[in-house]
Amino acid sequence: MSDVGAFLRDAAALAGLTADDLLARVLHVDDGVFVAAIAAMDCPTKALALRLDREIRIRNPGLHYVMRSMFVGYRREGGAHSPLGGRSQIFLSMVRHSSRLEVVLPVDPERIVSIPNAQDLRGKGHHGVGNVRVLLNSVPDIDQFLENFDDWLVAGV
Template identity: 30%
Template sequence: MGGVVSNLKLYSTNGGVTEVAPRLAEFEADVQSLVEANMEALLGVRFLASEYSTGPVHGGRIDSLGLDENGSPVIVEYKRGVDSGVINQGLFYLSWLMDHRAEFERLARDRLGATAAAQVLWSGPRLICVAGDFTRYDVHAVREHRRSIDLVRYRLFGNDLLGLETVASVSGRSPVTRRVRRQGTGPGGGGHGTALVELAQAVDESLLGLGDGVNYVQRKMYRAYQRLRNFACVCPPQRTKLLVYLKVDPKQVDLVPGFARDVTGLGHHGTGDLEVQLRTLRDVERAQDLFRMSYAAA
């Protein structure tokens, strides 16, 4: 039962070109400790708890609990190598979590404060499985579930390099849900002019079309498009424009007045330091490279 093998190779260019061989962690706990200590940077998830007990009746311990950028509860399960049981184990805990919402919200309140706890989004709880590898059967299995699941392969390189690769990412939504949404329930279907509705639908199609692993999360004030992490947040149309926030370093792009703006440190809905203002379908075409930059970095 072979894994889904990556062809990525890493080379050191210090004094010639030497391949840096990938390796697995010696122990599963080593992977867990590394991710938990850097969870927001690596997964876009705020850390809440480690080895969280589900009680004597349920009889289990969740490897990691967290809250993502959009307020969705997150369970993270780890395996050192390949283990076909990691998905079912995670789903088992996800079921427990849905039955213990008040307990999770208390945990979020204790660790992150009342505001974070009040904004927990229960419509899209997530399971992230971090393992040395996954089989093609694992990838097929997650696509059959009506849950948001990410399969993330890790590799260690040398003494201080970590590689993460998203093998599969599903939102748990059925194709019927997506078709209905595209007919007018997206980020432009609420009483705005026809031109803005069409503009919002064009942005939606563009962002979803960047790759197979793109999912979305709908919040009251924005819609987040994500792979493992958010890469774009689209706010409801204003009178004449649509605002999109991207995970792109504003210093790396030409900031054209009226089109792209640095909002680092400025409060706004959603996540991202680059604000893109869209008024026409031509603006959407102009923004394609920026969309792809943000997608690639997610």
């Protein structure tokens, strides 16, 4: 058995879990944390948020949620450095709205010149971490968002 497999087996045994249950907890699979955070969203928006959340977690195994009253932040495991400095290692914020899916990213606003539904927030008050807001109104919008920002969303950037 590999060192990783042995570690997983031992950690699961210590926690009184199966290895699958421990991995599900680490990967936030059906743990209810995110579902509770988006409970006030209407059904179509909640479905979009769940889809985006899954895509973000796939790209960032072991991420951490940072729960705030106005947004859910996504923080990568480890000591990745944010262009925002010590304040945060949040690489994406999902703003809590009941009827629209809005994400905020700490990326260079110059990058979004040709991206639909994206807005430069420099100098404007807003919730979330970063200076770029992207509105996601449909599954194709999420797919386009993932295509435009995949390099930013994948762990290890």
